[in-house]
Amino acid sequence: MEDKLKAILSGATESIGRAEDAGALEEIRVRVLGRKGELTQILRGLGELPPDKRGAMGKLSNEIKAKVEAALEEKLSELKSSKFSKLLEEEWIDVTLESPGSTARAKLGHLHPISQIQYEIEDIFTSMGFMVLDGPEVETEYYNFEALNIPSYHPARDMQDTFWTEDGNLLRTHTSAIQVRGMEKHNPPFRVIGPGRVFRYEATDASHENTFYQVEGMMVDRDISVAHLIFFMKVLLREIFKRDVTIRLRPGYFPFVEPGFELDIQCLICGGKGCGVCRQSGWVELLPCGLVHPNVLQCSGIDPGAWSGFAFGLGLNRLIMMRYGINDIRHFQSGDVRFVRQF
Numbered sequence: 227m228e229d230k231l232k233a234i235l236s237g238a239t240e241s242i243g244r245a246e247d248a249g250a251l252e253e254i255r256v257r258v259l260g261r262k263g264e265l266t267q268i269l270r271g272l273g274e275l276p277p278d279k280r281g282a283m284g285k286l287s288n289e290i291k292a293k294v295e296a297a298l299e300e301k302l303s304e305l306k307s308s309k310f311s312k313l314l315e316e317e318w319i320d321v322t323l324e325s326p327g328s329t330a331r332a333k334l335g336h337l338h339p340i341s342q343i344q345y346e347i348e349d350i351f352t353s354m355g356f357m358v359l360d361g362p363e364v365e366t367e368y369y370n371f372e373a374l375n376i377p378s379y380h381p382a383r384d385m386q387d388t389f390w391t392e393d394g395n396l397l398r399t400h401t402s403a404i405q406v407r408g409m410e411k412h413n414p415p416f417r418v419i420g421p422g423r424v425f426r427y428e429a430t431d432a433s434h435e436n437t438f439y440q441v442e443g444m445m446v447d448r449d450i451s452v453a454h455l456i457f458f459m460k461v462l463l464r465e466i467f468k469r470d471v472t473i474r475l476r477p478g479y480f481p482f483v484e485p486g487f488e489l490d491i492q493c494l495i496c497g498g499k500g501c502g503v504c505r506q507s508g509w510v511e512l513l514p515c516g517l518v519h520p521n522v523l524q525c526s527g528i529d530p531g532a533w534s535g536f537a538f539g540l541g542l543n544r545l546i547m548m549r550y551g552i553n554d555i556r557h558f559q560s561g562d563v564r565f566v567r568q569f
């Protein structure tokens with residue numbers, strides 16, 4: 227009987243070793259430990275043994291049963307873990323890889339560089355007490371020209387030819403039209419800026435575009451002088467370029483200011499020594515400005531004897547081109563996301 231028991235153990239151990247899945251193990255369990263299993267039958271037959279052998283055989287049988295059970299258990303967990311590693315091996319995915327459809331998937335975008343700088347400028351001026359005004363892109367001749375001291379016979383209109391609608395309106399050529407709306411709406415003293423898109427009938431090249439962006443600014447108060455103008459422009463430029471910027475004023479003609487200026491900044495690329503960006507002059511023209519013409523104040527119902535003001539018109543495209551070293555204004559409207567993604 228002892229030999230039989232040992233044979234059962236070695237037979238079971240061997241087949242457990244060869245088993246390839248849980249099903250095979252279950253078959254072994256039934257064959258050996260099941261109700262009609264090899265070992266069960268032996269245990270049943272114990273009663274027929276002489277009493278002095280019964281104890282030893284019973285003990286041995288139980289030991290063997292425990293060994294078979296343990297071996298089954300061990301093999302089962304071995305099979306389970308190897309099944310898991312096999313799965314891992316075969317079905318792993320790299321979650322950091324872009325999926326094949328990822329170009330079509332919505333990607334987080336960001337503001338266009340023009341909007342970015344516009345919002346920056348709005349923050350700078352609102353922190354100094356300026357209101358932000360809006361105006362229509364399709365303007366009347368009155369707001370765009372007449373009220374800015376540019377009557378229909380004025381040659382300054384030639385420089386700002388634009389797209390006209392059939393009913394006699396036009397695509398505004400500058401944000402200066404917003405000044406007029408500001409003056410009509412608010413009693414002095416007031417400070418306003420007016421950002422927006424403007425249009426010109428323009429032959430396009432690297433520095434000319436038919437559609438671009440400006441921020442107009444205007445401050446009306448008592449005894450406004452060029453000193454006030456210079457102060458605000460310097461704050462603006464220092465905030466934008468994050469350093470002190472050397473400026474100079476040159477006389478410049480605009481019908482709505484007197485005196486009128488071209489404000490130049492010392493070239494930030496070469497520090498004034500002369501380079502390609504400043505065309506070897508050391509200076510870059512950036513900001514036309516001046517003291518508001520009395521006719522303009524008068525036209526919008528502000529007494530030029532009591533009030534005075536300064537105004538400026540900042541080109542946003544030019545500003546960004548300076549900041550990032552962009553060499554062609556046409557990129558802004560190209561619709562090429564490779565360009566926009568850089569900012």
Ligand code: DAH
Nearest residue numbers: 400402514515516537538539
């Ligand atoms: N509106 C002018 C233009 O687009 C720019 C400008 C010049 C605006 C002088 C002003 C100013 O307010 O004072 O060319």
